[in-house]
Amino acid sequence: MSPSPRNLLPDLAPWRSSREFRLLWSAGAVTVLGSFLTFVALPLQLKELTGSAAAVGALGAVQLGPLIVFGLYGGALADAFDRRKLIVWSEAGLGAVALGLLLNSLLPRPAAWPLYAAAALTSALTGVQRPALDALVPRIVPHEQLSAAAALNSLRWQFGAVAGPAGAGLLIAYAGVEAAYALDVATFAVSVLIGCRLRPAPPSHGAKRPSLRGIAEGGRYAWSRKELLGTYAVDLAAMLFAFPLALFPFLAEDLEAEWSLGLMYAALPFGSLLVSLTSGWTARVHRHGRAVLWSALCWGAAMAAAGWMTDVWLVLACLTVAGGCDMISGIFRSTMWNQTIPDGLRGRLAGIELLSYSAGPQLGQVRSGGVAAFTSVRASVWSGGLICVAAVGLLALALPKLMSYDARTDPHARRRRAEHAEPGGPDTHAPPDAVSEAPGTSP
Template identity: 40%
Template sequence: MRRRILADLTPLRTSPDFRRLWFGNTVSWIGQGMTALAISLQVYDVTRSSFAVGLVGLFSLVPLVAFGLYGGAIADTLDRRKLGLWSAVGSAVLSAGLSAAAFAGFHHVWFLYGIVALQSVCAALNSPARSAMMPRLVPAEQLPAANALSSMTGTAGMLLGPMLGGLIVGFRGYQAAYLVDALSFLAALYAMWRLPSMLPDRAAGAKRRASVLDGLRFLATRPNLRMTFFSDFCAMILAQPRALFPAVALLWYGGDATTTGLLVAAPAVGALLGGVFSGWLSGVRRHGLAIVYAVAGWGLAVAVFGLTRNLWLGLFFLALAGAADTVSMVFRNTMMQVAAPDEMRGRLQGVFIVVVAGGPRLGDFIAGSAGDLWTPSVAVVGGGVACVLAVGLLGFVGRRTFLRYDARSPQP
């Protein structure tokens, strides 16, 4: 019974390569979370401007979206191991540069913006390569468990990284936080270095150069894979209440910045718990149906959150939404890794980066606009209901083949 409830650790036990990579990524994600907070604190310390701090997000987002597709194409052309290794080296060098500049007293906001942009370029190259390697590290039946474990890596970085970063900055300054981040990459670099060569598979006579447009054309002709992105749009664009949290904290709960922080953290806590209790995911075969139910669960949880006026009950439903998002992410990733040919996996992961990075930002804009036009309650509840209706129409009316998708005979 325990194995059906708690996270399935089989990939960690049976694959030394996956085990090293998972541990290295977990350590480096925590380090990156530390640096993200430290940079925001340093920018504010230099400028005393919240707008300047907000620009950190913009300088991070634009390169990630712009280079995400090209990073995927490169991952379908070169040895993915080398691409992952050298992009991780680049991230480590950039963090070391931040530390050196802070030790030298070089506090210039445009330097910080430039480092943030370059870090995003490295991430846009690293992530598709790392994700596309997954089917080479574990067998297909273990991919849901491996993706659930990987989801815990990112969530742990978002939760633990800022907390540790705040403590280190408070005790030893920005330079110490940046230096710890640079050192944290050593585990990921060692894991990448130990991997075998990961050249993409190519059919006989296939051209060596991988085109971004070829990847988009492939996606346009594969309805099941395309639906994984459409379903995520329903959640991230229609039912993304994050931009309303400051207003909600004040108007609904009479709270302050601490309350806002709790609202922001709740979905991440739920996502982490969704990974911890993900053992049952390995037994699910109808991945498309599971995605539709998970996205509908996200929308329903967000809508009920919009009806609550008790803080702890609201945090519970936000955590429930985060857990549903983990389920959706696990099966969306698994479908892309299994149903797509190896030579296309990098480009599909590049599209995934653009969707994950850009979708919530568009959702923030829609939610914020709706909150100003009407009320935060209407925006949150309406967005959740719209998400449920949209994913239901997509799955049960538009693409029934997606609902019949079976992991035992995957069809893109």
């Protein structure tokens, strides 16, 4: 097909065909705007309270433990309970955490420890919520529209990620961090009200209660799918070595451009936004594994260039390119997962997926802060980018199944297409192979 402007525009089919997707998308659009206000305000407040790059980077370490525990358990919950209830109640919990940050910021002498506590609680609640969100989308969106749904969900996130940090810089400068926290609380209240309008999403017939055995069953299935393992490994490497967000307040200061902090946070999602706005071409890509690998390589190279640059506008340009590469990787990772994983295992696999794309950034903040403490801020950024390129290159050699994956011929993707073609789809009955596909179980 020719690359005409019409073919590049985002595909709105999921929005038109599914009321549930419209509600889920709208609730997320409201939440993400407020969340990114806090995303900027929290590390900035911690920097002002401590003045330490290592202390800000330690936020990642605080978030990692809850993310691992609740990410895996949240995936099991998503397969065993009503996914709508998990989404709404965890959203309410996240709003309560934002309220706690607001109350702390209003004290005459705000303490630093509540910021770490809030980071840990946010990580735990995200671990419960995100698998339910991810597992719900393939139920409410037709199989052939899952790539479009991934792009639209990313587009929603990116609008908030661009507007939130950019607005946060101005808002915090004129009204303080407490104004950012207050707006975040308000957005959570709105999103909870929208989420309550979602229809119930009960588990598949025959779903078992959450257990360590059930979590292990999901792990065995993931281990048997080397192409899925490859997507997890590539994303983990990219985020671990080349995700220096904790250093942005210090990088802006090093470049003598403190005014650019909000723009730095906004540059990554702005690059992603540019890709999403021209994402019509993604439906015509079938070798998703290769797309994931190439975009991760370009992400690392762009981050290395950002560390070398001395002009703030060139740094912002490199971060924008990196954000676009991350978006491409995210679209095709999500498409591979949603098009090939059985519904009865989707929550647990979403929990593993959550660890791959969330634990990496948390560890990446720890790595970048620690390296910066021993070397310099800029050295931490460019060295991480180079290590990312090397690590992804090695993974490309070690993961031939990821390189050869083709959605047109993959047996798991073909099986899911057949299920969606049946009357009622996979949301009314457990897939006939949800158990038989899991290694170590009887057909």
